[in-house]
Amino acid sequence: MTVGNSTPTSAAFLSTLKRDLLIAYRRKNDVVNPFMFFFIVVSLFPIAISPDADKLGEIAAGVLWIAALLAGMLSMDSLFRADYEDGSLEQLLLSPHPLYFMVLAKNISHWLVSGLPVVLVSPVLAYMLNLPAESYMTLFLTLLLGTPVLSLLGSIGVALTVGLGSRGLILAVITLPMNVPVLITGTLAVQQTLNGATLAFYLAILGAMLLASIALAPLASAAALRISVN
Amino acid sequence: MLNAIQFSSFSEFLNMGGYAFNVWSVYGLFTIFLGANLLVPMFKKKQILKDLKRRRVVNKNARPEINE
């Protein structure tokens, strides 16, 4: 028997993070699709509503937020799915490290792959939707703080439904209502800062939400995974 | 006590001061809401007991040696 040194949790965390990023790199569709989905959904709004710049500017922030939320949710499906099917999830549950950190690593990798590109491209789309220029920074920063919260919350729903053969829309029914507080804060930030409110206040609220969900959501996801693998 | 009634006639009562639709539809929905959540479990219980009874009889007939 070759006995190596036992792994510190930080190394297992990094190893899991690296593995998931590598898988995402290999499965480029998983990276490109949410991004394209976001782009396409946003582009449909001017067609469905009106190309009128004033009207678009008014709804731009909400449209971008909802599109980001939907893109994140649709890509959530791949978070635990493949691991559940090939048995890697069992190996993860049987690791001698707190499952909290393993789930957090997977969440972070998922957000880096599907959330961050959406956040980065949002100013471009905001320009196309004629969002007032002084709101670009607000939108960008709130999305930057808000989309990880959406990922973390969504991961609970994914973990609960990973064992289901045909899930249909149940994931959406479970997770979409949970996103209301983030959506409210994000869109209010854009509207209210235009009216002269301070951005720091909204960023503080989103930051608090992010910290709370980093602390709690992976715990719930971990518990949900144990239930689903049962 | 009867003179504390707010309506002088039955038709006035039905009319609800012009809000007949609002008031009576809410009370109608209330009745449906209560009725459904009381009657459905009641019928379900009857159904379950009937089902269990039938199964019990079938089991008894199928394996008489166990029950003797």
Added chain:
Amino acid sequence: MWLWFSKLGSPKWFYELSGRWLPWLVAAMFAFLFVGVVWALLFVPQDYQQGLTNRIFYVHVPVASISLAFFPLMAIAGTITLVWKMKLADIVVKTAAPLGAWFTAFALASGSIWGIDTWGTWWIWDGRLTSLLFQFFLLIGVVSLRSALEDSDAAAKACALLSIVGCINVVVIKYSVDWWNTLHQPGTDFVLSSNKANGPDIWVPLVLMIGAVYLFFAVSMIMSTRNEILERERRSQWVEELVDNL
């Protein structure tokens, strides 16, 4: 204390005890309902602003306020399910979710019917209605998760967890929706009564109706819980004896 607690978890014990209580609860419920409804419809003086639509409050307010209790109830029962694996707690989670959806749906319907004349429209994105709407969605989520998971043990734990998460979420949603609402359209929340000074004629029937709806809630929960117990325990000896004695 511990003995009492584990006894409470025993389905057989609950079935027998609730069987004795149920007739009294049903009788009390109908008594409260009758007096409350008659009083509310016939005797309550009309509101000087809202006229006779104030009758709607006497059913809307009890149902809406009790509907807020469902997620906390389910979260507590869910915690008990996860920590102590108590069977009865899971049955409570299971039966509360659809009943909670009914309560919320009725509160939404009666609230929006009340609004037809006051707001001039069936629906406005009022703070209370909006957060009730999302509570409704979350309850439907719990119900559909239950029906999607076939394995009853996994379903029990999954729904327990979702109830706890949902409960936290409902509270956050409530506060954020209130905040959102005050920034967008201040002052449209409906108030119970603008002439509170009017005394017992206004609030006694309301208290009666709250009591009646609480009793209804208890009766309906107990009935569904008993059904669920019968189905889950159908192989146990006491249910077989009960069926034999029919």
Added chain:
Amino acid sequence: MLSAANLFCERDDRVLFQGLNFDIEEGQVLQIVGSNGSGKTTLMRILCGLNDGYKGMISWYGEEISEQIENFYQSLLYIGHRVGVNKVLTPIENLRWGCSLQAQLEDEQLMEALSTVGLRGFEESQCFTLSAGQQQRVSLAKLLVSPAKLWVLDEPFTTLDLRAVQHLENLVAAHADAGGAVMITTHHDLKITNLSKLDLG
């Protein structure tokens, strides 16, 4: 090292086993036999803590398992029906992650393990290009490098060819000789000394 006392498990109103007692000691290979659906896999998952639908007590070196789950997982290697090999990763990447949860190993060790299980030349090709048997071998390579004392192997022979079966059997025997313990389900006749059997009927 691992002992189960008075285990009871029922699934869908059917009792899989009750009053089940057994111990696994160092140097022992325990083969679990039983017909299809007798609960072999369920028993293994229960012992590993993947399934908690049981009553009874499972202890690890005399102490209840839930009290020292991290200790236990540090010494456990479980290979189930689904072997835990991701299809888009290469064997070496899979092995690197799988092992990294328990021990820090050098890449040379992992490469050596892969060539021992007959995957020389396949280290860098993505797993979906490999056959089922080859994917199984990736998971078996873990046996060579893992520090775990207890192996729990659920039907590890199903997709393996004759030579690989022989090789795995030798590995199991060697692990027991070195003071490890193995729990295994298979319908295959194992030619291993100090083999004991647990029949679930």
